[in-house]
Amino acid sequence: MMAAAVFGYVILQLAIAAWASRRTASDTDYLIAGRRLGVIAVGLSVFATWFGGETVLGSTATIAREGLAGARAEPFGYAITLLLMALLIAGQFRKRGYVTLADFFRDRFGPRAETLAVLVAIPTSVIWAAAQLLAMATLMAVVTGMGVVPMLLAATGLVIVYTSLGGLLGDVITDMMQGAILLVGLVLLLALMLAAAGGPGAALAAIDPERLRLVGPGESWVERLDVWMIPILGSLVAQEPIARFLGARSAAVARTGGLIAAGLYLLVGLIPLAFGLIAPGLGIETGEGDLFLPVLARELMPSFLFVIFAGALFSAVLSTVDSALLAIAALATENIYARIRPASDQRERLKIARILTVTAGIAALLIALSGETIYGLVELASSLGSAGLLICVLAGLHNRAGGEISAIAAILCGLAAILLAEWVFALPGAFMLSIAAAALAYFSTALAFRNR
Numbered sequence: 001m002m003a004a005a006v007f008g009y010v011i012l013q014l015a016i017a018a019w020a021s022r023r024t025a026s027d028t029d030y031l032i033a034g035r036r037l038g039v040i041a042v043g044l045s046v047f048a049t050w051f052g053g054e055t056v057l058g059s060t061a062t063i064a065r066e067g068l069a070g071a072r073a074e075p076f077g078y079a080i081t082l083l084l085m086a087l088l089i090a091g092q093f094r095k096r097g098y099v100t101l102a103d104f105f106r107d108r109f110g111p112r113a114e115t116l117a118v119l120v121a122i123p124t125s126v127i128w129a130a131a132q133l134l135a136m137a138t139l140m141a142v143v144t145g146m147g148v149v150p151m152l153l154a155a156t157g158l159v160i161v162y163t164s165l166g167g168l169l170g171d172v173i174t175d176m177m178q179g180a181i182l183l184v185g186l187v188l189l190l191a192l193m194l195a196a197a198g199g200p201g202a203a204l205a206a207i208d209p210e211r212l213r214l215v216g217p218g219e220s221w222v223e224r225l226d227v228w229m230i231p232i233l234g235s236l237v238a239q240e241p242i243a244r245f246l247g248a249r250s251a252a253v254a255r256t257g258g259l260i261a262a263g264l265y266l267l268v269g270l271i272p273l274a275f276g277l278i279a280p281g282l283g284i285e286t287g288e289g290d291l292f293l294p295v296l297a298r299e300l301m302p303s304f305l306f307v308i309f310a311g312a313l314f315s316a317v318l319s320t321v322d323s324a325l326l327a328i329a330a331l332a333t334e335n336i337y338a339r340i341r342p343a344s345d346q347r348e349r350l351k352i353a354r355i356l357t358v359t360a361g362i363a364a365l366l367i368a369l370s371g372e373t374i375y376g377l378v379e380l381a382s383s384l385g386s387a388g389l390l391i392c393v394l395a396g397l398h399n400r401a402g403g404e405i406s407a408i409a410a411i412l413c414g415l416a417a418i419l420l421a422e423w424v425f426a427l428p429g430a431f432m433l434s435i436a437a438a439a440l441a442y443f444s445t446a447l448a449f450r451n452r
Contacts, residue, residue, distance in 0.1 A: 008311075009311040009314055009315060010158060010314075013162055013174055013315065013318060014161065014162060014165070016166060016170050016173050016174055017161075017162045017163075017165035017166030017170040018165055018166070019166075019170070020165070020166035020167060020169040020170030020173065021165045021166055021167070021170070023169060024166075024167050024169065024350070025346070025347075025350075026346035026347070026349075026350055027099075027333060027334070027346050027349035027350045027353055028099060028346070029167065029169065029350075030167035030168065030326075030350050030353055030354070031099060031100075031167065031168060031243065031326060031329065031330040031333070031334070031353060032099055032168055032243055032246045032247040032330075033167070033168040033169040033172055033247040034169070034247075035246070035247055035248070035249065036169075036247070036249065037172060037244065037247045037248050037249060037253070037257075038248075038249060038253060039248075039253050039256050039257050039260065040176070040257075040260075041172050041175075041176065041257070042244055042245065042247070042248050042253060042254060042256075042257025042258070042260075042261075043256070043257040043258070043259075043260030043261045043264065044172075044175055044176045044179050044260075044261075044264075045171070045172045045175040045176070045244045045257075045319075046082065046241045046244045046245070046257060046258060046261035047082075047175075047179065047260070047261040047264040047265055047268075048175035048176075048178065048179050048316060048319045048320070049175070049240050049241055049244065049319060049320055049323045050078055050081075050082060050241060050261065050265055050320075051179075051182075051264075051265060051268065051269070051316060051320075056135075056182075056272055056293060056313060056316060056317075059071040059074035059272060059273070059276070060272045060273075060275045060276045060292055060293045061276070061291075061292040061293065062276070063211075063272075063273060063275075063276025063277060064275075064276040064277075064279060064280050064292050067208075067210065067211030067212065067213060067277070068211065068212055068213060068214050068273070068277070069213055069214055069215055069217075069219075071276070074269055074272065074273065075265055075266050075268075075269020075270060075272075075273065076266070077228055077230075077231030077232050078231050078232075078235065078265060078269075079262050079263075079265045079266035079269065080231075080232050080262075081231060081232050081233075081235050081236055082241070082258060082261050082262035082265055083258075083259070083262040084232070084236055085236060085241060085242075085245070085258050085262075086254075086255050086256075086257075086258025086259045086261070086262060087255070087258075087259075088236075088394065088397070088398075089236070089237070089242065089245070089393065089397070090242075090245040090248075090251075090254040090255045090257070090258040091245075091251040091252065091254055091255040092251070092397050093242060093245060093246060093254075094245055094246055094248050094250065094251040094253075094254040095251040098246055099246060099330065099334050100239060100242075100243075100246075100330045100331050100334050100335055101117070101121060101237060101238075101239045101242050101331070101389075101393075102114050102117045102118045102121065102331055102334070102335040103334065103335070104393065104396070104397075105117040105392065105407060106335070108392075108396040108397075108407075109392065109396065109402075109403060109404045109406075109407035109408075110403070110404040110407075111339065112404060112408060113392070113404050113407035113408055113411070114335055115335070115336065115339075116407075116408055116411050116412075117335075117389060117392070117407075117411065118331045118332070118335045118336055120385040120386075120388065120389060120411055120415060121239060121327075121331055121385070121389060122328050122331055122332065123385065124238070124385060124386060125238075125239060125240065125324045125325075125327045125328045125331075125360075126324075126328060126360060126363050126364050126367060127364075127367055128238075128240070128320075128324045129321050129324035129325055129328070129360065129361070129364035130364040130365070130367035130368040130370075131368075132317050132320045132321035132324060133152060133155055133156055133159065133321055133364055133365060133368045134148075134152065134368045135317045136151075136155040136159070136314065136317040136318065136321065137149075137151040137152035137154075137155045137368070138151075138291055138294065139294050139310060139313055139314055139317065140154065140155060140314070141291070142291060142294035142295060142298060142310075143294070143310050149369070152365065152368055152369065153365070156361055156362070156364070156365040156368075158318075159318065159321050159322060159325065159361055160325075160357065160358050160361040160362075162318065162322060163322045163325045163326060163357050163361070164354045164357050164358060166322075167326065168243060168244075168247055168326055171319055171322045171323060171326070172244075172247075174315055174318070174319060175319050177315070178312050178315035178316055178319065179316075181308065181311070181312040181315070182309075182312035182313065182315070182316050183268060184312075185305070185308060185309035185312045185313070186268065186271045186272070186309075187271070188301070188305060188309070189275070189296075189297055189300060189301060189309060190271050190274060190275070192300040192301060193274075193275065193278060193279060193282070193296070193300060194278075196282050196284070196300060197278060197281070197282055203278045203281075204278075206278070206281040207277050207278065207281070211277060212277075220428055222428045222429035222432070223428045223429060225429065225432060226428065226429040226430065226431050226432050229431055229432055229435070230431050233386075233387075233390055233431075233435065234386045234387075234390075234431060235386070236386075236390055236393075237386065237389045237390050237393045238327075238386075239327035239330065239331060240320075240323040240324055240326075240327045241258075241261075241323075243323070243326060243327060243330060244257070245257070245258060272293070275293060275296065276292075279292075279296050284296075284299050284300070294310065294313070297309050297310070321364070324360075324364070325357050325360045325361055325364070326357065328356065328357070328360035329353040329354070329356040329357045329360060330353070332356045332360075333349050333352050333353040333356060334349070337349065337352050337356075385411075385414065385415045385418065386414075387410075387414030387415075387417065387418060387431070387434035387435045387437070387438040388407075388410040388411030388412065388413065388414030388415060388434075388438040388441075388442075389411065389414075390414075390435070390438070391410045391414065391435070391438040391439050391442050392406075392407045392410050392411065392442065395439075395442055395443075401443065401446040401447075401450075402442055402443070402445070402446035403446070403449065405445050405449050406441075406442045406443070406445045406446045406449070407442070409441040409442065409444075409445045410438040410439070410441045410442035411438070412441075413437045413438055413440070413441035414434045414435070414437055414438030414441070415434075416437070417430075417433050417434035417436075417437035417438070418430055418431065418433075418434035421433045421434065
């Protein structure tokens with residue numbers, strides 16, 4: 001019954017994607033919904049994109065295992081990210097009429113900086129997509145009783161078909177539907193969990209105070225700062241939510257929608273946090289690792305409620321992975337292919353964007369098969385190469401210092417710093433070191449080449 005119901009969700013999602021494909025005549029229709037999104041659509045869609053597998057599945061499992069210290073990004077860090085996006089980036093980018101993040105680099109720093117930004121941003125989105133595919137496969141494995149690997153292959157095929165058809169418009173429509181269903185499902189599961197614990201008072205009293213600590217054992221202040229900065233700054237210039245802002249009807253709509261998304265994320269994100277803190281003390285069966293929340297829901301919910309909840313979870317994760325594949329297609333089509341073939345028209349670029357969506361899905365599948373956890377993949381995506389992009393966007397938007405050389409130096413130095421600090425020397429505070437390296441490179445070259 002459960003598998004059949006989720007299959008029904010799949011058919012519904014594909015039907016919406018097919019409907020949206022009939023209203024997709026150009027690359028801008030496909031990638032940014034033809035700039036037709038209103039405030040509610042932007043707010044709910046940005047929230048749904050951000051509220052993906054790592055929030056509902058990955059962080060819940062991590063908190064259950066390690067307490068609050070294990071997943072400080074959820075919901076606090078990423079809610080702050082959305083707030084900063086709304087205040088610093090959303091309106092500025094929409095006002096300038098960009099289609100992708102890399103358009104800003106071309107406009108502000110030149111074509112070489114644009115290409116380098118794309119080459120750094122695409123791997124991040126591929127890793128992000130891999131994390132969401134793994135979350136979707138984990139959920140499908142619980143519902144069907146089959147293994148994660150076959151479900152991962154099935155999930156990848158579904159996502160590729162869905163994304164290729166509907167583009168951003170189809171994604172936004174499903175975002176608005178599943179957001180309401182998921183919220184109701186989370187509240188119901190929370191009520192059932194509290195009832196199983198003997199009420200809210202008993203549930204809170206049963207939490208080990210050590211699990212409420214936001215500091216890990218033996219953690220230095222540098223490591224503590226790094227853990228917070230990875231979600232807050234590492235995802236600030238991600239193409240996935242930026243595409244929603246660029247699809248807004250106006251700069252004001254983009255900004256207001258971003259503020260709504262930040263508020264929703266903080267409020268709704270507290271519920272999975274409660275699952276991770278309270279559920280381990282209930283004495284009922286829970287899944288290991290990323291299976292924790294789906295198994296908890298299956299144990300506590302009546303079958304018909306679990307079907308609805310699983311379907312909403314499935315839809316939420318589908319929205320996030322779809323956004324990541326669209327981000328990759330957008331960057332590769334608009335900022336690489338369009339430069340190689342400047343004579344290409346919108347129909348040709350639409351075709352290429354769909355082909356690149358398929359390619360991105362296959363690449364994400366290969367990474368998802370690597371054995372990493374959902375939360376681990378998300379942390380990697382947030383920190384890898386983002387330091388230079390962040391410094392360039394914030395500096396380039398809000399002052400005139402720096403040009404092409406500064407942008408290239410910042411991107412390369414930020415990337416080199418994170419690779420050396422994290423992977424070669426295993427230094428504490430690796431992400432903050434990469435931010436510092438990128439900022440130093442940007443402003444020192446801006447000063448050195450200020451007259452050129």
